[in-house]
Amino acid sequence: MSLYEKVKETLNGNKTSQNMAKSMKLDADGEPIVINVNQKIERDLFKNIRQNSFFNLINVVKTDYQQGESIGIKLPLIASTLDYDGRAADNAYISQANEFLCKKLSLDYYIPYSKVDAVAKYLEVKLDQAIKILLDRQWVLSLLITGFNHNELSWLKKIRTAKPENVINGTKVGEEQTYKSINALVKAGLEKIGEPLKNSGEFVVLCGRNIIPDHPVLIKYDDLDPDQTAQIIISQKLIGGLRAVNVPYFPENSILITRLDNISIYIQKDTVRYAEYEKPERNRTEIYTSMACDFIIEDCNAAALIENIEIME
Structure with a gap:
């Protein structure tokens, strides 16, 4: 039995521990790595997404569910001249409901120490703050790249299909x-x-x-x-x-x-994962992130x- 399996077996029976075990993966030496499931990181991600110039103009939807009915787009209804007996309420949304399905999206990258040092000096902040600034920017821009260019997930692909x-x-x-x-x-x-x-x-x-x-x-x-x-x-x-x-x-x-x-972008709550590793032999910080999300054209x-x-x- 591998070390990873032993850890999962030891944690078996405890719901919190089971969730932790599910978020593990093995490093190059076969050792288990626990990915940080941190509510603060998730809150910061949503904050940074909404601060982005483009995402601030579209729908950023935080959902409790992996799959569900999308919000749709809304248009005014044409007024009616019918009296009360002939009136009936109508749906204000012009199209039939669309569905979202949040899938795991991995965003893994590294930041060279030289870049961290430059940002820290330029902004007069500590190194850990510089890493966070670069992380915030990279995470949001990676979502933009995916939303416009991914072969399966992009908004443009949804229209083509x-x-x-x-x-x-x-x-x-x-x-x-x-x-x-x-x-x-x-x-x-x-x-x-x-x-x-x-x-x-x-x-x-x-x-x-x-x-x-x-x-x-x-x-x-x-x-x-x-x-x-x-x-x-x-x-x-x-x-x-x-x-x-x-x-x-x-x-x-x-x-x-x-x-x-x-x-729209739909992001499932409690799915944001984050892990950070120092790699001095490569002069860089490696960052591994993932979340469950979907890029939706409402209509x-x-x-x-x-x-x-x-x-x-």
Whole structure:
């Protein structure tokens, strides 16, 4: 019997200990490692996510359940002229309920000692504070990368799967092309969204960096980023009649037309795991984290995706 199995057997019968045993894994030498299941770390994670410029604009849902009904998007109802006998309450949510399913997402990385030293010196903080600052930033940015680029979990994948007819792929934009301008392409994408959804006035265009026009922009910064790297770029000029926004790690040649309240991340409570190891032989700190989450488009009828755009100069 391995050491890991012996530990689990010894802990058997105690619910708290069983939960601890489930969060163990073995290191390279076969020794058990207990991943920290710390409520403070989980609270800090949610706080940092909500401080991020983009996540602050969408739905960040903390759920007690691994699977359940999503919150949906809400629209005003059309008023009725029926008298009392003919009236009936209606659901204020425009679409049928969607479902979320939180799956384990592992975010493992390392921070070089040189980077920790630089941040500590720059911000005049202690080394452990510098590590926490870097951890907070990396954790949130990793969620952004996953939300826009993961092959199975991303918001864009959800649209491709649930509403392929709302996807335009591989189009060219230019004088001799079907779409003469990005404005025309965005308007064509908006036409894929039915009424009354597209008339809500809340739609925006998420653009890749090769798409957002060279107009004056408003730059928002992430409070967690000590380098003050731009997190959101908002064009001061409309594209296809909609506000244009660029978000870090959004695919560079793509466009997503939707409402910001149509984009959600669901995170299951009490699933955040964290472990930190000093590796002086490699001059770095290694960090292993995981959580159960899902990236949801609340109503794919209220979204249009345009991918692999080629702009012909």
